[in-house]
Amino acid sequence: MSVQFEQITTLIRNTHQTVSRVANKALIDLYWTIGEYISKRVEAEHWGKGVVKELADYIEKTSPETKGFSASNLWRMKQFYETYTTDTKLATLLREISWSNNLLILSRAKSAEEREFYLRLALKERLSNRELNRQINSCIFERSMLGQAKLAPMLRDFIPDAENLFRDQYVMEFITGKEAKPENTFRLALIHKMKNFILELGKDFIYMDEEYRLQVGMSDFRIDLLFYHRELQCLVAFELKTDAFKPEYLGQLNFYLEALDRDVKKPKENPSIGVLLCKSKDDEVVEYALSRSMSPTMVAEYQLHLPDKKILQERMKQLFEQM
Secondary structure (H helix, E strand, O other), rough: OHHHHHHHHHHHHHHHHHHHHHHHHHHHHHHHHHHHHHHHHHHHHHOOHHHHHHHHHHHHOOOOOOOOOOOOHHHHHHHHHHOOOOOOHHHHOOOOHHHHHHHHHHHOOOOOHHHHHHHHHHHHOOOHHHHHHHHOOOHHHHHHHOOOOOHHHHHHHHOOOOHHHHHOOOOOOOOOOOOOOOOOHHHHHHHHHHHHHHHHOOOOEEEEEEEEEEOOOEEEEEEEEEEOOOOOOOEEEEEEEEEOOOOOHHHHHHHHHHHHHHHHOOOOOOOOEEEEEEEEOOOHHHHHHHHHHOOEEEEEEOOOOOOOOOHHHHHHHHHHHOO
16 A cells, blocks of 8 residues: 555655746746846936835835835845846746745856856755855865866766866865864764765765675675766765875776675666765876776866955956966
8 A cells, every 4th residue: 555655645745746846936036027127217317225115115015015125125125126027047046946045056156167066056955045155165166167077987988078077176164174084984984974974976876885895705895985977877886085195096996896896786787986085185196097007997086175255266266367
């Protein structure tokens, strides 16, 4: 009977999601229309803050059951409309995320490119307002623009979009310095705070196990962390190193990937991917090490504190000036 009941609960969940999407789109359309109305009145009739305050008071008086139409919110609707009115490309995205996420992006993003990045990220990862705020605080836009993931040639061939799915650097400010040493403590700290870790990785990652056991011949081996990636439909093995990258680390990871593909991967799944997460790395050493690697692997580094946004923005400015 439980299988039959599940059909009903699935129907209920799907309907709730559909209703929520429709309601959210209608709400964003309303705020857009109000913003457009106020913007045009400000331009044509020189409305000021006093008139908008009168409008807010009138709405509260005539429709006391409505919320969210204070003078400050009405000005935000005006800003919302004026920011995106000439950018038709983003019109659909705006209506697919919540108003609170829209306001967060509107207030924190400094360029059209940054706004588009966070709009797409919020939609793709279905981020809550708190999760989106954390991603902005971690400067994921700047890190994505500056850092090109260090990928083995086979991984680039296998997944052309790999640079957008994996990052060159991961920020784990939720891990303390003591928790990051030694490697087994680092691994346990990540497991304890797995929700934050997956948010940093991307929500298509599904956690499977820690110290995943592989038996090859008469020997046992352990993968630090094993995930499954829904979009890529493959296993992803993470090896954690609390020191700088060393070329010999790749040999160990490649061995694990071979064992996963031979003994664990299902027939319809794609070849397994390996991620070597190190405390630091020399990009030239990594490039040499990966150049002849025949496995779909990548090398990334981690840091335990939020990056300095001003420094990243200055680096981006310098990069664009050189282009």
